[in-house]
Amino acid sequence: MITKFEIDEIAKKYETEDFIKADPIQFPHRFKNKKDIEIAGFIASLVAYGARKVFNKKLESLFDIAQNEPLNFILNFEEKILGDFNYRFGKTEDFAQIFYIMKELYYKDGGLEELFKYAFDRVHTLRTPLFFKTVTDYFYSRAKEGAGQGFYFMIPNPEKGGAMKRMNMFLRWMVRKPPVDFGIWNCIPASELLIPLDVHVARVSREMGLLTRNSNDFKAVIELSDNLKNFDSSDPVKYDFATFGYGVSR
Numbered sequence: 001m002i003t004k005f006e007i008d009e010i011a012k013k014y015e016t017e018d019f020i021k022a023d024p025i026q027f028p029h030r031f032k033n034k035k036d037i038e039i040a041g042f043i044a045s046l047v048a049y050g051a052r053k054v055f056n057k058k059l060e061s062l063f064d065i066a067q068n069e070p071l072n073f074i075l076n077f078e079e080k081i082l083g084d085f086n087y088r089f090g091k092t093e094d095f096a097q098i099f100y101i102m103k104e105l106y107y108k109d110g111g112l113e114e115l116f117k118y119a120f121d122r123v124h125t126l127r128t129p130l131f132f133k134t135v136t137d138y139f140y141s142r143a144k145e146g147a148g149q150g151f152y153f154m155i156p157n158p159e160k161g162g163a164m165k166r167m168n169m170f171l172r173w174m175v176r177k178p179p180v181d182f183g184i185w186n187c188i189p190a191s192e193l194l195i196p197l198d199v200h201v202a203r204v205s206r207e208m209g210l211l212t213r214n215s216n217d218f219k220a221v222i223e224l225s226d227n228l229k230n231f232d233s234s235d236p237v238k239y240d241f242a243t244f245g246y247g248v249s250r
Contacts, residue, residue: 001209094150132158
């Protein structure tokens with residue numbers, strides 16, 4: 001198993017501003033206003049699947065459509081603004097449903113921070129699918145009948161046992177401190193964050209001796225996050241940078 005010294009050194013090497021350039025976190029980094037940052041981050045996390053170069057290009061197009069004003073885009077959203085924008089599973093109408101629900105969220109219920117705070121205050125942990133279900137239920141309960149596959153892919157059902165990778169990535173962005181992450185939310189402690197698990201992170205973590213589970217599911221997220229807590233109980237998800245760097249070095 002990798003040692004604390006080794007993993008700390010890799011994490012330190014890659015948690016720098018240079019990391020931002022090719023990562024989807026580059027999009028919320030364009031903004032200074034808190035609500036612009038969180039909306040941009042949430043939108044970027046929705047599309048952050050597949051090949052990085054491809055989804056970054058798609059996100060460029062989407063932020064052009066939004067005229068690089070995320071809050072204004074959501075508060076004044078109309079489906080016609082999107083034109084024929086789509087990305088893989090996400091069709092135009094799937095994005096429209098999500099953005100209409102976000103419009104209601106910001107007009108009536110405060111915004112994304114308030115929604116995630118409400119979810120955390122119910123259970124005081126991210127280690128249960130109930131936390132994520134509280135968030136997804138907000139979207140599901142407001143979706144129009146016949147919401148498409150893309151809607152449910154971008155806002156996945158935690159009860160199916162998936163890793164909830166993109167939502168955990170979004171939370172890392174909002175909760176952890178700079179230089180890469182933003183640290184603009186205080187409603188969830190960094191110690192409670194879970195590792196954003198994808199195929200790359202899972203493979204590297206097994207090579208490091210930090211993950212034994214074969215399936216890349218929510219149980220694997222818990223196992224890996226617990227093992228990372230042994231290195232730093234207050235900020236285990238900083239080792240997301242180490243898994244990235246360990247893979248690059250090989």
